[in-house]
Amino acid sequence: MTIAVDQAIHQQPLSLDEFLAHYGGDNRYELIDGEVFDLEPTGLHEEVAAFITTKICVQIDRAELPWFVLQRGLLRPSNTAMTAFRPDIAVVDQDELTQEPLWYDQSILTLGTSIKFVAEVVSSNWQNDYARKLEDYAALGIPEYWIADYAGLGGTRHIGKPKQPTLSICALVDEEYEIQQFRGSEMIVSPTFPELRLMAEQVLRANR
Template sequence: MSIATDRPIQQKLLSFDEFLFLFGGNNRYELIDGEVFDLEPTGSHVREASLKEIEVAAFITTKVCVQIDGIGLPCFVLQRALLRPSNMGITAFRPDVAVVDRNELTKELLWSNQSILTLGSSIKFVAEVVSSNWQNDYARKVEDYATLGIPEYWIADYAGLGGTRQIGKPKQPTLSICTLVDGEYEIQQFRGNQTINYSTFPGLKLTAEQVLRAGG
């Protein structure tokens, strides 16, 4: 879920250990370059926005779980799991939805004790539901998730909050599907009743509207 404020919530940069001590038990916070951000939306429509974001993330989770079970993949789904890339300094993301490969967890040194993922190879799919500060979902995370080698990344912008450079003009609800090709994401965008193309779960039969309007 995108960061809900343009400012970090603390005055000094934190190390990962400091972040883990102060905020590790609360999945509403993530760390980007030493700055702690609150993932929960703020403002006059906070309750409505929070509910909508939860419903979109839950809808994606439900559909993906059905695919995993149907295909028999050795995977499971986590919401807001702590992803601390070992090669990205003082950064720890919390993707709204992440599909984790069970077979790769033996390589995760922090998983058994702290349930922290550090390797992109452990994650087959991530999704972020865009909130009031959309920049990280469309820029920073596109670059970093690609660098980690995550095969597929969804950006669910149900309110059309992204910039015109990202979703065009006039702005409208958009589902961006980022597929990893030669180390970089190729991005396809879907709107309305357009049927979505998937690489990780080709059996999914959904339109952009079904995802973006989840929960009504």
């Protein structure tokens, strides 16, 4: 796709079908309220995502759960026609996929019941991770949501001052997220994976 075409697409809101036609096969883009966002997968961003994925897969395997980590695919909340999130990490319950109307043809999830855990590695579009996705993932009923802010990019209202690398773990309680933040050598607490033994800095530095 040329830059000229790309710019032209951004001039007006896209429907989900238009987004899928132009960007459906490219993992670095998602759609929020008709606007296309570049997920900006830098090298360290990908290392952090891969580290989380590896540790989560070990927990799933040990517990012999019918879950898997989504490699490609989109999450389209059923209450909007112009949004399709592409989580950095999403743990999917295979037993729930029979209820998903778009999964088998398009690898698109629409129901929060299909997802047990989701994580976003923060990039310059941090507002989406700390605000819009926080609200929508809670509304979908996703039990646990991680915000891995390895570069301390989030606003001070979210991660405090001075800003520093922070892992926010959001656990769903009464349809809203309760947020715990972890930094440095603090041991993280995951409701979904209670046997996970990691310090925040291991996650945020991809165990470097």
